[in-house]
Amino acid sequence: MKAHIKLGRKSALLLGTTILLVTTALSGCSGNSNNGGAAAGTAEPGTPTESSDPGTSKGIDHSKPLTITVFDNAANYQGEQTGWYGKLLKDKFNITLNILAPQVAGDQLYKTRSASGDLGDLLIIENSQLEELIPAGMIMDLTDMIKNTEHLSQYVDNHFKPFNVAFEKQNPDGKIYALPAFTADTSPTTFSEELPYSSPIMPWDYYKGIGAPKLNNLNDLMTALKDMQAKYPKTPDGKPIVPITLWKDWDGGSMENVRWLSNWYGYEQPNGTTTIQLNAKGDIVPIVDDNSMYKKILQFYYDANKMGLVDPDSPSQDWNKVSEKLTNKQVLLLWYSWQRGFYNTIERGNQGDGNVAVPIGDTHLIQNSDAYFGNGRVFAIGSKAKEPERIMELMDWMSSPEGLRYYTNGFEGFNYEKTPDGKFKLTEVGQTAFQENTPVPAEYGGGGYQDGQSKVNSMIMSDFVTDPETKEFYNSTYWASTIEANKTALTTDWQKTYDATTPTEYYTKNNMIDIVPNINTSLGSDSSDVKNKRSQISDYVKNTSWKMIFAKDQAEFDQLWTKLKSDVEGLGWNDVFAVDKERADKIVKMRADAIANK
Numbered sequence: 001m002k003a004h005i006k007l008g009r010k011s012a013l014l015l016g017t018t019i020l021l022v023t024t025a026l027s028g029c030s031g032n033s034n035n036g037g038a039a040a041g042t043a044e045p046g047t048p049t050e051s052s053d054p055g056t057s058k059g060i061d062h063s064k065p066l067t068i069t070v071f072d073n074a075a076n077y078q079g080e081q082t083g084w085y086g087k088l089l090k091d092k093f094n095i096t097l098n099i100l101a102p103q104v105a106g107d108q109l110y111k112t113r114s115a116s117g118d119l120g121d122l123l124i125i126e127n128s129q130l131e132e133l134i135p136a137g138m139i140m141d142l143t144d145m146i147k148n149t150e151h152l153s154q155y156v157d158n159h160f161k162p163f164n165v166a167f168e169k170q171n172p173d174g175k176i177y178a179l180p181a182f183t184a185d186t187s188p189t190t191f192s193e194e195l196p197y198s199s200p201i202m203p204w205d206y207y208k209g210i211g212a213p214k215l216n217n218l219n220d221l222m223t224a225l226k227d228m229q230a231k232y233p234k235t236p237d238g239k240p241i242v243p244i245t246l247w248k249d250w251d252g253g254s255m256e257n258v259r260w261l262s263n264w265y266g267y268e269q270p271n272g273t274t275t276i277q278l279n280a281k282g283d284i285v286p287i288v289d290d291n292s293m294y295k296k297i298l299q300f301y302y303d304a305n306k307m308g309l310v311d312p313d314s315p316s317q318d319w320n321k322v323s324e325k326l327t328n329k330q331v332l333l334l335w336y337s338w339q340r341g342f343y344n345t346i347e348r349g350n351q352g353d354g355n356v357a358v359p360i361g362d363t364h365l366i367q368n369s370d371a372y373f374g375n376g377r378v379f380a381i382g383s384k385a386k387e388p389e390r391i392m393e394l395m396d397w398m399s400s401p402e403g404l405r406y407y408t409n410g411f412e413g414f415n416y417e418k419t420p421d422g423k424f425k426l427t428e429v430g431q432t433a434f435q436e437n438t439p440v441p442a443e444y445g446g447g448g449y450q451d452g453q454s455k456v457n458s459m460i461m462s463d464f465v466t467d468p469e470t471k472e473f474y475n476s477t478y479w480a481s482t483i484e485a486n487k488t489a490l491t492t493d494w495q496k497t498y499d500a501t502t503p504t505e506y507y508t509k510n511n512m513i514d515i516v517p518n519i520n521t522s523l524g525s526d527s528s529d530v531k532n533k534r535s536q537i538s539d540y541v542k543n544t545s546w547k548m549i550f551a552k553d554q555a556e557f558d559q560l561w562t563k564l565k566s567d568v569e570g571l572g573w574n575d576v577f578a579v580d581k582e583r584a585d586k587i588v589k590m591r592a593d594a595i596a597n598k
Contacts, residue, residue, distance in 0.1 A: 060389055062094040068391060071113065071120035073129075073377060074181070074458040075101035076319060083452020087445030088406060093394055097122075099455055103249060114138065121385040122395075123378075124458050128272055130178050130378055131525040134170040140381040140388055143176045149396040152179065155461065159183050163373050167522040179395065180374020180520055182462040188372040189598050191515045192464060193337065194477075194502035195357055196367045198260040201334040204356045204490055206232050212497070216361040218300050221333075225309050228332050235328055243332040244304055245311035245325060248546070249318040253538045254287060255545040258297045260335055264363040266514060267293040270587055271376040272523040273580040274538050275573065280366055280514035282588040284581055287541070288565045288573070295561065301549040302557050315546060327435060345432050349488030356494050357503035365507055368518040370464060376520055379460050399461045404474045407454055408463040411444055416476065423470045425481030517594035523583040530579055533572030540568060 081089065081097035089095045100120060102109045110129070113119045119138060133139045146152050146160070156176065165174045186192055195201075200221065210227040213220065225243035232241055250256040253274025262268065267277040267285065277285050277293055287294035304310050311331075313321065325331050326342035334340065334355055344354040379395060381388050397403040409416050415430035429438055437448035445452060463475035472479050500506035507513035526534060544564045551557040 060393055062390070065090075065094050065096065066387055066390055067096045067098050068122050068385075068394070069120040070097050070099045070122045070124065070456060071110075071382075072099050072101055072122075072124040072456060072458070073103070073126060074124050075099050075455055076103055076457060077101060077455040078104040081455050083447045084411075084440045084445035084449070085406070085452055085454045087452075089394070092397075093390065095390065095394060097456070118384045119382055121382050122391050123380045123382055124181065124456065125378060125380065126271075127376055127378065127520070127522065128525055130380065131167060131170055131522060133380075134167070134177055138383050139177045140383045140385065141175050141177060142179075142381065142392065145388065145392045146176055146179075149392065151400045152392075152396050152460070155183065155185075155399075159185075159373060163520065169522070169524070178378035178380040179460045180371075181377040181379060181458050181460060182371050182375040183460060184370040184372050184462050184464045185466060186370045186372065186464065188594050189369050189515075189517050190372075191367060191369045191504070194504055195337040195340075196263075196365050196504060196507065196513060197337055198263040198335050199337070199365055199503065199507070200264065200358050200360050200363070201337075201340060201355050202228075202332055202358045203329060203354070204494065205353050206332065207358055208352075214361070215358065218303075218360070221360055222300075222304055222307055222309060225304070225332055226307055229309065232332075235330060239328055239330050241330050241332065242311035242313075242325070243309040244301070245317070245322055245331050246301070246314035246549075247317055247319050247322050248315065248542075251542045253534070254294065254541050255298075258294055258301070258545060261297045261300070262293040263366050264335075264360070265293050265296065266364045266366045268366050268368075270519075270584060273583055274534055274541075275577045276580045276584055278584050278587065280516050282591075284584045284588075286577060288568060298545055298548050298561075299557070302551060302554075305549055310549065315550065342435065345435060346485050346488060347431070349486060349490040352489040352493060354490045356490065357506070359498070359503070359506060359510075359512065363512060365513040367513055367515045369515055371462060371518050371520065373518070373520040375518075377458065379458075395460060398459065401467055401469060404459070404461060404463065404465065404467070407459060408474045409476050410449065410453075411440075414441065414444065415449075419481060423472060423481060424476070424479055426476055426479075426485070430476075431485075517591045519587045519590045519594070521586075521590065523586060524579075526579065530572075530576055534576045536571045537568050537573060537576055540564070540571060 078099055078101040080086065081099060086096070089097065100109060100113070110119070114129075114133065114136070117136075117138060119125075119133065123133075123139070125133070130139065146156060152160075160176055160179055161174070163180050164171055164176050164178065167177075168174075171177060184192075200215075202224075206228045207224070209231055210224060213224055213227075215221050215224060229241065229243050234240055246257045254269065259269050262277060266279045268279075269277050269287070275286060275288075277287055279285075285292050289295070301310060311317075311325075322331075323342060326334070326339055329343050340355045348354050381391050385391055398407065405412070409424070409426075410430065410433065412418070412424075414427065415433055416424045416426050419425050432438065433449040434453075435450075437450040440447055440449050440452055464473050464478075466472065467474050470479075476482050495501060498506045500509065504513070541564065544560055548557050548560045551560060
């Protein structure tokens with residue numbers, strides 16, 4: 001999941017603790033690749049069952065089982081959705097999800113299936129793909145169907161319609177073709193999260209164990225990592241601890257692990273671009289510029305590797321292997337906010353143990369606001385889906401209080417329970433069910449809790465939407481009960497050390513962060529010529545980036561960089577950069593408009 005990518009969330013406090021739902025968004029591990037691509041949206045013959053009662057059925061017949069082919073760019077898993085979430089959908093809707101995951105099967109999957117004219121029934125795709133598929137007639141018009149939904153219909157005017165109307169070239173009539181993913185219901189300029197999406201994060205006990213040295217820059221960071229590595233070489237059960245671990249399978253237009261560390265110094269790579277970085281002032285820098293942040297981070301990784309700080313597994317491992325190491329506390333430097341959820345628990349927090357933000361003095365983060373218009377991907381229905389009403393019904397339920405609670409928090413009574421004041425709190429089981437893959441009672445489907453979570457790995461409405469019953473976010477990290485429970489030794493020690501309630505507060509009051517409006521809109525699709533050039537350049541940039549990090553010496557690093565700059569020119573760099581610059585200019589203007597209208 002690249003995206004994981006990639007995009008925003010929000011609010012309150014509590015450091016590095018708990019159970020991240022967000023983790024849900026990235027967890028999907030196992031690589032069960034037994035999928036051949038089931039028939040699209042075809043009601044399976046079989047013995048009719050009793051009709052389910054999803055509550056929003058409105059006369060929809062659930063008596064026949066339905067397998068929905070889900071083409072899902074967000075999924076880290078390919079195959080049938082099994083476990084407790086699979087049973088839930090089967091019992092409630094008589095539906096089985098058959099997930100096709102390009103991150104597992106490869107990018108060729110999109111090319112092959114789109115060329116056939118049938119990508120799938122339920123689609124979770126990039127904005128740029130939506131722009132290709134609408135003119136190709138492969139996306140169903142949802143305008144009328146969504147009017148009759150109980151839950152999705154309430155988000156049409158403020159969220160879905162503005163998003164779809166922006167695709168004016170492909171959608172001149174302003175129809176609703178797609179529902180942006182991870183949509184928040186706060187405001188276009190609000191940032192609600194307690195920790196920025198990408199920032200330096202380390203194990204607090206290990207960092208304190210070396211004296212908690214002040215980190216002024218990346219050189220200080222590497223020294224601290226080296227000291228921690230020397231003092232804590234292995235986990236208590238003998239597993240090796242690595243300071244920095246990297247992985248390839250999320251690489252997109254450039255090297256993903258470089259992309260997100262660039263955010264620490266104020267430069268982001270907007271979705272839909274591959275050749276540029278953009279800061280909060282609107283400065284656009286080619287990633288192959290000698291002064292680009294992309295090069296600075298490559299140099300950081302190279303230097304770290306020369307110091308023995310980079311995991312030697314990095315070139316060959318995938319995200320699933322990395323997630324195992326995070327669960328075992330085998331990694332010293334983390335940078336995604338949600339990565340804390342693989343290890344942090346309240347129990348460990350009470351012992352001062354857990355991953356927390358450790359600011360570096362010369363950083364100045366760039367952070368997008370909440371994803372009020374979504375995060376760069378969309379949910380859509382394929383034009384050849386045979387029972388679109390049932391798919392729409394499923395999407396509506398996924399965006400209902402019940403559906404959102406299941407997706408983000410599991411089962412009431414198992415993962416969480418009601419408090420006397422009508423709100424929710426995590427149960428003891430719920431506090432660690434994800435990390436420990438706690439067995440799920442047979443009545444819910446059995447198996448491990450993490451194994452059985454939704455492998456769709458994406459949501460239409462995000463966990464930062466307010467639950468109408470509790471008036472709190474669906475994200476349990478931000479429940480009052482969780483915040484109270486997370487007043488652990490870890491949290492209070494961090495707050496005392498940094499004189500702030502949350503990392504976001506710390507970065508804000510020390511002028512170390514720029515929060516920019518999150519822009520999610522049509523940026524145009526590539527011509528076939530630009531698409532081919534972009535693909536060749538991206539492959540070249542990614543491959544060379546990895547070679548540079550593992551170069552034998554600085555001379556080889558420099559030689560590879562010089563050659564990269566030269567060779568991409570021959571691959572059509574100027575043409576692709578011109579397209580990306582135009583897109584970045586549009587983002588800059590829309591951000592200015594959003595701030596002006598605040």
